[in-house]
Amino acid sequence: MDVTADANPRFDLSSALSLVKSIYSLVIVLVLWEAVAQLGLIHYYFLPPLSDIIMRFVELTLNGQMLYNAYLTLMRAMVGLAIASVFGVLVGVLSAQNDLVDWFFDPIIKIGYPVPIISLIPVFMLWFGIGDISKIIMVAVGTFWPVAINARDSTRQVETKLLWSAKMMGTSDRRLLWRVVMPAAMPGILTGFQIAMPLSLIITFVFEMVAGGGGLGALEIAGVRSFESTQVYAAIIAIMLIGIALDRLLRMARGRLLHWT
């Protein structure tokens, strides 16, 4: 099992068979779902038929709501993540290279890391309101930690002999960072992004569910409040699609940047 693997079927019998083998359980569940829902075995409110959910999804896409809310969520998460990435890598790398910076940030990192960042949502609502900026800042603060920690640890773990090799071939201490340390630490730094990305989405969703202001989280909770369960499921499907897309994107980027691993 590899939850991160890509199933890329070429169309011949044996791969068709293996494809069936890998998704048959899903198909069974989906068929059961539709059947149970259509037969009214479970109340519509809890489990609308798949067909209705898909129709609602299409409806929301057509009237623009789906795209608009998806855009809001993505924008908030990605901008926050971008900010956190810049600062996180900076602080992380500096911490690894400079004792003073490390001494200062290490306990902050140790204490900040296990704080469930989600619990600070009310604080951010207080400080920055319930708009986009507030959400972006919160995402930035929340995703800073995994980025910084991974950047710091992977910089520290750069093999000393690589640094020595560069020095013996004439690289000055100043140029070492750019020439050797960064490329060598890149895998670890990217791992930090991989951890930070789902976190950015979580923070955004919860903030939207609590505070409103549009976005897929708000869309989903609105479905609950107005007893439109198809909307709830449709929003979840959208979230799933976005999650898959971003995950793929990140892995592709990692594959290209780190083609040498």
Added chain:
Amino acid sequence: MGYATSRHIEGLPAPLQRVAGALVDWIPLAIVVVLWDLISGAVVATAILPAPGTVAGKIVELFVTGQVFSHLYISLFRVVVGLGLSIIAGILLGIGMARSDPVENFFDVFLAMTYPIPKTALVPLAILWLGVGTSTAILIVFLACLLPIVLNSYNAAGNVDQNLIWSAEMMGTEGRDVLLKVIFPATIPEILTGIRQAVPIAFVALVSAELIASNQGMGYLILTSGQIGNYPRMFANIVVISAVAFVAVRLFEEVRERWLVWT
């Protein structure tokens, strides 16, 4: 601490070293607290950022008046049950998938699909099904912790040294017992790593659920304190739940150290 500071500390006589070491480690935090104190009231209104003293006082008040206990208890209950259930289910599922192809084929696609969904996105759905309250919170915690534990169990069970299995078989262990006596113990270290990862996730899931879908618990307290404008109490609650999360992780690491004495 940095190399330079540790060198200086090593120059001190032995008994002072430990004290000096502890002090130096905490100085940056002390600086943060001092800055906090300075900013509060002077740069920023105390309403927005209550002074550390006020917050500390509130924390004490919370415990002394017992206001916090019922909520803290509920939150802990939810975390423990949710995490506990996910551990049991996760280990069974992970090891089952690793050692049995049919099991793996069945569940693989579901795991692959839920992997990219942040489980907190399912909170509204949980409200739909279970309403607002403890069962929703437990469900979310359970779902959020499941994947890391399944993955770690799966990897561990898949990598058990074949030689260990053969040794046991040669000494008479059969079928089912191999699973119990060899595979499970061999996978414990990695499973514990998975649980270690799941603990902070559990608290994030808990607070998320309590902010959105609950009338009790620490998350609920934080939210309502904010809504009625009692900001010192809001901050106090945040400190309390953060401290609990921190302690939970440390506690778990201690347990893991003791248990894994044989690694």
Added chain:
Amino acid sequence: MDGRVSISELEKVYGEGAERTKAIEDLTFEVDGGEFASVVGPSGCGKSTLLYLIAGFLDVTSGTISVDGNPIQGPGTDRGVVFQNYALFPWRTVFENVTYGLEEDGVPKEERQSIAQQYIDMVDLSGFEEKYPKELSGGMKQRVALARTLAYEPKILLMDEPFGALDQPLRESLQDQLLDIWGDLEKTVVFITHDVEEAVYLSERVMIMTRHPGTKKTVSEINLDRSGSREEIVTSDAFADYKNTVWKSLHEETQTEVTL
């Protein structure tokens, strides 16, 4: 000739207070320009430390290390190191690894490329220029490491058990390649190894170090007739004599350690 290494009363101490250890004690040794010298010694005697001190990666505690009369000041392009674990830059291709030193030296692109190609050919890796280290075997990686160090033409080659991680046939083949290259380029070589046969086969002089804390114990001159084939050299009486001498000296150092 250039590339003379002079080590005088070298001492290297690690740690402070209760954890103070002396790795190298009062070591004095000279390697002439163009000479091939090996250093052998029991584990922990400090031979790698010695190499890193000569390379300038570590600072001496007391004593001096000079190259052609000038005391060294940190790492420099006059001394090149080949590590046992290759230390190749994994994000660079074979070709890019070899040109690294030339890039640092500001050599213009076309010249860089022809020099690098020359050394890649010298270590028999033509055709592998675009490969990444992860795609190479151990022996190939070591050859890249060698080419990389040779490319910017340091006067002195410092080799830290470079063939230790490789199997016997590969080791022998690389030893012969190294001798050929040394014959062509006439560099000074300081070669660390724990393999007595390898030391005797390759070198003109072998320094045996005492066990920890390491200092110079004995130095053997090796005057082998290397005109014949490998088999002829290795099976000759002279070879056996030299090997025995070195081995005995080394064995005295390890003898007192192992008391099972």
